[in-house]
Amino acid sequence: MGYTNSPLVDCVKMSPNHSGKRTHRIDRITPHCVVGQCSAERIGDCFPAGREASCNYGIGYDGRVCLIVDEANRSWCTSSNANDQRAITIECASDSTHPYAFKDACYKKLVKLCIDICQRNGIKKMLWINNKEKALNYEPKAGEGIFTVHRWYANKSCPGDWMYNRMGQLCDEVNAGLNGCSYNPSEQGTVVNYQAKVIADDGLNCRDEPNGTILMAYPNGAILTITQEKNGWGFTGAGWVSLQWVEKISDNIMQEDDDMDLAKFKEFWNQMRKELQDNDSSAYSKAAREWATSTGLIAGNGTQINGEPNYMWADILTREQFVTVLYRFAQMMGKA
Numbered sequence: 001m002g003y004t005n006s007p008l009v010d011c012v013k014m015s016p017n018h019s020g021k022r023t024h025r026i027d028r029i030t031p032h033c034v035v036g037q038c039s040a041e042r043i044g045d046c047f048p049a050g051r052e053a054s055c056n057y058g059i060g061y062d063g064r065v066c067l068i069v070d071e072a073n074r075s076w077c078t079s080s081n082a083n084d085q086r087a088i089t090i091e092c093a094s095d096s097t098h099p100y101a102f103k104d105a106c107y108k109k110l111v112k113l114c115i116d117i118c119q120r121n122g123i124k125k126m127l128w129i130n131n132k133e134k135a136l137n138y139e140p141k142a143g144e145g146i147f148t149v150h151r152w153y154a155n156k157s158c159p160g161d162w163m164y165n166r167m168g169q170l171c172d173e174v175n176a177g178l179n180g181c182s183y184n185p186s187e188q189g190t191v192v193n194y195q196a197k198v199i200a201d202d203g204l205n206c207r208d209e210p211n212g213t214i215l216m217a218y219p220n221g222a223i224l225t226i227t228q229e230k231n232g233w234g235f236t237g238a239g240w241v242s243l244q245w246v247e248k249i250s251d252n253i254m255q256e257d258d259d260m261d262l263a264k265f266k267e268f269w270n271q272m273r274k275e276l277q278d279n280d281s282s283a284y285s286k287a288a289r290e291w292a293t294s295t296g297l298i299a300g301n302g303t304q305i306n307g308e309p310n311y312m313w314a315d316i317l318t319r320e321q322f323v324t325v326l327y328r329f330a331q332m333m334g335k336a
């Protein structure tokens with residue numbers, strides 16, 4: 001495949017620091033942070049002969065782009081021959097202290113440059129896998145590319161926490177551009193607030209992102225509060241779970257409180273009591289229950305499907321029912 005350079009380039013400061021023609025097609029993009037809010041030219045000046053470092057592109061604080069090593073060549077950027085043989089490396093102007101934030105113009109140009117790199121190199125979809133081992137072991141299929149970061153190869157914070165925490169968003173924005181649509185953060189995840197119960201005999205894995213690394217597992221029956229949804233995944237506060245293994249048990253928690261009025265409360269109260277109005281009971285009360293029903297102290301109400309009277313053991317006893325039971329007892333004792 002013939003390699004080209006980006007038409008987005010504003011200035012050129014070629015560095016002699018490279019290994020000549022790359023030995024692997026371009027299927028990775030590695031953004032770095034410069035640790036300084038430099039111009040494109042200033043980044044280009046950072047890689048003279050003898051400096052033993054370089055990158056394919058630099059993006060200044062204002063979004064201007066410097067070409068430093070031709071895309072055809074392997075740059076010296078990521079402390080990894082294996083990575084840089086297949087990656088386009090991009091040094092981006094950033095703050096000089098943690099979290100090494102990029103200016104908006106620089107970040108926006110990074111998105112545009114990544115889209116352009118993909119389009120010229122046959123990449124239709126970029127991936128971000130937030131896990132070093134998985135990402136580095138992933139072999140992109142035809143038409144796929146993958147983002148990598150410097151911190152996976154060297155004891156560095158590069159590209160800085162600001163950019164690292166936006167790698168997923170960068171990937172989403174680049175893919176939106178490749179699909180010819182504009183990036184809409186609201187499509188990336190929906191804010192929700194409801195409770196759901198885990199319905200999975202073997203428990204439900206909680207992951208660092210949808211389809212990501214397993215952090216922990218929730219036991220079957222656990223009650224989760226879901227606060228965000230994204231492509232069939234729900235955020236629990238601790239991580240992401242697949243929503244196909246949970247059952248929603250209450251709708252929007254916040255709104256439910258707002259909507260609560262007397263009529264609604266009565267409805268719920270009656271619903272709750274309905275559940276209690278059956279013959280479910282504990283073993284400890286067996287003798288007492290048998291005595292109370294055989295003597296007629298407790299009469300029950302209606303008939304269960306199996307023909308037994310419904311004693312509603314777990315339901316509430318009213319004052320009226322209380323005095324009736326007392327009265328029956330007093331009659332039994334010959335006192336009333």
Ligand SMILES: [Zn+2]
Nearest residue numbers: 032033150158
């Ligand atoms: Zn770096």
